[in-house]
Amino acid sequence: MPQDPFDWIDAEHERRLAAGLVRTLRPRxxxxxxxxxxxxxxxxxxxHPEVTAAAADAARRWGAGATGSRLVTGTTALHARLEESLADFCGFEAALVFSSGYAANLAAVTALCGPSTMSGVSPSVPLVVSDAGNHASLIDGCRLARAETAVVPHADPEAVRKTLEAHEGRALAVTDSVFSVDGDAAPLAALAEACREHGAALLVDDAHGLGVLGEGGRGAVHAAGLAGDADVVATVTLSKSLGSQGGAVLGPARVIRHLVSHARTFIFDTGLAPAAVGGALASLEVLRRExxxxxxxxxxxxxxxxxxxxxxxxxxxxxxxxxxxxxxxxxxxxxxxxxxxxxxxxxxxxxxxxxxxxxxxxxxxxxxxxxxxxxxxxxxxxxxxxxxx
Incomplete structure (x- = not known):
């Protein structure tokens, strides 16, 4: 008899069950x-009544889905408004909205580390310096980028500095602003200083900082005085403090322009549903007011x-x-x-x-x-x- 190709799944389940590590879905x-x-x-x-009303209004006006990728039919006037509002609120030059924060992180890491596809010349292999406590989406971004990746001890700017010193060429340091497991904050100012000493860019996942840290909830990057800097890029999620769904990359306009042409999770993914866009916009307005x-x-x-x-x-x-x-x-x-x-x-x-x-x-x-x-x-x-x- 042919071997069952999924027998191994049962054995794996039993091992996880014995270790107390089985995950289950619990509908609420x-x-x-x-x-x-x-x-x-x-x-x-x-x-919040204003948020749910805005989400419902957006669905009635634009439909239940975005109908296509952002580069085809998935960009509405509502998406453009949200990008302008996010960039303005957080203090960045431009923003680009994705279907999730996970997709935004994959886009930012891979697109900022990938080689040029148009020059015909392969540049030096870029280096990604990643904090050991980073979120899975940043870790997966490093893997997909196929760049040289150095994982450094948690929240250690000196380790970042030493790693950058040993590398020649392009480099990108990636870190959560607030780490999702323990809730501790990264030393963003010191990390930015270490990066600037060696001409490296800094990418900060501010998923747990937006709405909580900084002036009026403008985020950890804003609180550190780095928002809008030419060598700093941030990602945020719309599904935490803003109570909606989706994610965004914030940064210099030229970085956002680059992502539109190079980020696969932007180019090939269906755009964020209008209801989520409308809800996030309304949440931003509530946060500005309160x-x-x-x-x-x-x-x-x-x-x-x-x-x-x-x-x-x-x-x-x-x-x-x-x-x-x-x-x-x-x-x-x-x-x-x-x-x-x-x-x-x-x-x-x-x-x-x-x-x-x-x-x-x-x-x-x-x-x-x-x-x-x-x-x-x-x-x-x-x-x-x-x-x-």
């Missing part, structure tokens, strides 16, 4: 009563951290909206998250291989719309369900 209802510290709706805008939302989400994160650490749990001090609480094992983390859910609280659960250091965690994502009572309730639930050390 539209009217869930859980306090949500698992999602990334940092500013509480996903259900800049205090950014300060509120930082306060909520600080309160969650203060309460759980005061009771003896180990948690990383948050630089933005993510509060990472250590669990003793993958199995304990899964049980802890499940017990929290039973008690009315949704939390994130990070286990290997999602965490490269092998340390399992609960991830609490702060929200600006949580009341003081909900903050207290959430912290009490985490403490009451905590596994024995």
């Amino acid at each position: 209802s539209a009217d869930s009563s859980l306090i949500d510290l698992a999602g990334n709706d940092y500013l509480g805008l996903t259900r 800049p205090g939302r950014a300060a509120r989400v930082r306060y909520v994160a600080g309160e969650l951290h203060r309460r759980v650490t005061a009771a003896g749990l180990t948690a990383v001090r948050p630089d933005a909206a993510v509060v990472s609480v250590r669990a003793p094992s993958p199995e304990a983390a899964v049980r802890w998250a499940a017990d929290c859910r039973t008690a009315g609280l949704a939390v994130g659960c990070f286990r290997p291989p999602s965490v490269p250091d092998g340390i399992s965690r609960l991830r609490l994502t702060a929200r600006a719309d949580l009341t003081d009572r909900q903050i207290e309730e959430a912290a009490d639930t985490v403490l009451r369900t905590a596994p024995a050390a």
Whole structure:
């Protein structure tokens, strides 16, 4: 009998099951009563009436989908407005919207590292210097770029500097602004200084900084004084603080022009749905009008951290909206998250291989719309369900 080509999947599933690493989908209802510290709706805008109305209006006017890639029929006047608004709000010269933040990161890394396809001359192989704690989308971008990649210790500008010193030719340093696992912030100013000493560009994934850090939530790159600089490019997601869907690359106009012609996840992907574009635009307007939302989400994160650490749990001090609480094992983390859910609280659960250091965690994502009572309730639930050390 011919061999079953997928037998290996069953064996792999059993290994993951034994290690407590099986992932499952859990559909949520539209009217869930859980306090949500698992999602990334940092500013509480996903259900904001102005945002949902704008999304619905865009769908009625432009249709349910973009109908094609951005270079064919997938660019609407609404997309252009969002790009102008994002660039203006974040302090950059230009912006380009993608169907997801993941696609935006793949585009930025691959297009900025790829050789010229028109000159007929192969330039020197570019170097990508990547932080060890970077998000999977940046890691995949490095792999797809087929450039020389050097992974340096986490949040270490001196390691970046030394790596660049040993390389001749083009180079790009890539980093998250706020790292998604522990919620700590990158030393962006020092990284930019290290890059400039060696003529390297800096690419910052500001997914967890937009809406939370910087003046009125303009992001970590803006807070570091780097927004609009000629050698700095940022990526953002529209699915966290802006409560919508999609992503964008922000940077000098010539970089954005280059991506339009060279970024495969822009050229060959269907454009972002109009409803998501309209919702993101409305969220930006709410944030402009209510800049205090950014300060509120930082306060909520600080309160969650203060309460759980005061009771003896180990948690990383948050630089933005993510509060990472250590669990003793993958199995304990899964049980802890499940017990929290039973008690009315949704939390994130990070286990290997999602965490490269092998340390399992609960991830609490702060929200600006949580009341003081909900903050207290959430912290009490985490403490009451905590596994024995």
